[in-house]
Amino acid sequence: MSDRDSSTSASHTEGEVEGEMDEEMDTELDGEGDKDEAQRESAVPGLSSFSSSLRAVVRIKQKYQAMKKRRQEMALLALGADGNPDGAPSKTSPKIFTFDGLTPFSSTSSVPQKKKRRRRRGVLFPNSGGRRAPPKQEQSRAKYCLYLLFAIVFVQVYNAIENLDDHVLKYDLEGLEKTLRREVFGQQGAVDGLLSHLKDYLSTYVHNKPLVVSLHGPSGVGKSHLGRLLAGHFRSVVGETLVLQYYVLHHCPQEADALRCARDLAMLISETVERAEEEEKIPLFIFDEAEHMHDEILDALLQLVATKQSNEYLNAVYLFLSNLGHAHITKHMLHNSSSISMTMTSSGRQSNLVKELTPILRNTLEKLHPLWSEADILPLALLEKSHVMECFLEEMTREGFYPDHTNIERLAGEIEYHPEVGGHEYSQTGCKQVVAKVNLL
Structure with missing residues (x-):
């Protein structure tokens, strides 16, 4: 066998093992083959020529293996961690990634890898003309019932407020206030307190106790005059039969008749409150010169005021006028007038007087009879x-x-x-x- 045949057979054996090579490898092999062929034709066949051919074959094989190894390393770097492709030789040992052997013109470094962005799916609407609108949510029908309930409650509250105003207007308290301020002199604090009690009580028709007010002051300060003004006003708004003015020295002058007077007074009050209940009005009972009342009359009035009676007895106004405690009022005003500021208005002095004298009078009057503990005390000034x-x-x-x-x-x-x-x-x-x-x- 000649040297050419041996080199040709060796090259064919390597091609069967490794497959087809690149154009670069084929060019190098062809160049080496042509060179060896020219040398063999010019040289005399012998042992030296055989050894040179063998060395060329060995060099070519070593160069081929080096190129093959370099291509395998480049292929592994390109694949990364995705694994080996079909037909590629499996790795037998782990390798450390380095940048050795990479050229600046390699395919992996020349082409930048673009990061794929995940597209969001848009909201799909039906293919209908016009403006796209999201679907509407169904509202609960219970919401309309709630709105209806709110409307009913509002109407009820509004009607209740209107009824309270109508009830107050029935008694014309504004007209009463103008009359008292015009005709009662020097008693601004007591007038303000009395009107405040009347407004609070007459604003509604349902009560848990009657209104009991007791006016106290020295002689000549306007107690009886105030009682006459109240009686005249209430007679004009509720009627003559629902207003009672009781003068003790006139209706019951003898102490021996005190028990009979107490029974008659209780019967008269019962008839009046029953008549007022039928007419849905509040009666007024005025007791002038209450300091002359006998204990039997006071006890009968205490039962009507303090005891839990039926509804008609709870809707009534009791007004007591007396000079009980007048000594305390006179002493307090004479001893404290110098400490009262001259810059204070008349109404301010009267209000201050009422606040200071009320607890003093209450302690004194409760010792006389328990009836005064049920009353709102209002002192009248000098x-x-x-x-x-x-x-x-x-x-x-x-x-x-x-x-x-x-x-x-x-x-x-x-x-x-x-x-x-x-x-x-x-x-x-x-x-x-x-x-x-x-x-x-």
């Missing part, structure tokens, strides 16, 4: 000289006299006064002598 002059002006105008200021001041100077304290000059008899002095003109 009248100053300016208040007495207003009483003269009112009485002279009523009697038809010309209201001469000089004449009024002269008449007011004839009234007896307490010693001046703190710039205040209080009358000892109030306006009690005003009517008598005007009649002498």
Whole structure:
């Protein structure tokens, strides 16, 4: 066998094992083959030529194996961790990744890998013309029932408020307030307290107890005058039969008749409250000169006021007028007038007086009879000289006299006064002598 045949057979054997080679490998092999063939033709066949051919074959094989190994490394780097492709030789040992053997013109480094972005699926709408709109959610029908319930509650509350206003308007408390402020002098604090109690009580028709108010003050401060104004107003709004003015010295002057008077008074009150219940009105009971009431009458009134009676007995107003505790009122005003600020208004002084005297009078009156513990105490203050002059002006105008200021001041100077304290000059008899002095003109 010649050298050419041996090289040809060797090259064919390698081709069967490894497969087809690249164009680069074929070119190199062809070049080496042509070179060996020219050398063999020119040289004399011998042992030296055979050894040179064998060395060429060995060099070619070593070069081929090196190129093959380099291509396998490049293929492994390109695949990465995805595994071996079909037909590739399996790895027998782990390899450490390095950048050795990579060329700057390799296919893996030249082409940048783009990161695939995951596309979000859009909301699909039906193919209908016009503007796309999301589907509507069905609303619960119970919501409409809730709205209806709110409307019903609102109407009920509104009607209740309107009914309260109508009930107050029935008694014309605004007109009563104007009358009291116009005709009652020097008792602004007591008038404000009385109107406050009446407004709170008359704003509704259902009560758990009757309203009991007790007015206390010295002689001539306007207790009886205030009672007459209240009686006249309530007679005009609720009727004559639902207003009772009870004068103890007139209806029951003898103490021996106290028990009979108590029974008669209880029967009269029962008839009045029953009539008021039928007419859906609140009656008014005024007891003037309550300091002369006998214990039997006070006990009968206490049973009507404090005991849990039927509904008609709870809807009633009791007004007591007396001079009980007048000594405490006079002493308090004379001793504390100097400490009262002169910059304070008249209404402010009256309100302060009511707050200070109420607990003092309550402690004194509760010792006299338990009835006063059920009442709201309102003290009436002493009248100053300016208040007495207003009483003269009112009485002279009523009697038809010309209201001469000089004449009024002269008449007011004839009234007896307490010693001046703190710039205040209080009358000892109030306006009690005003009517008598005007009649002498």
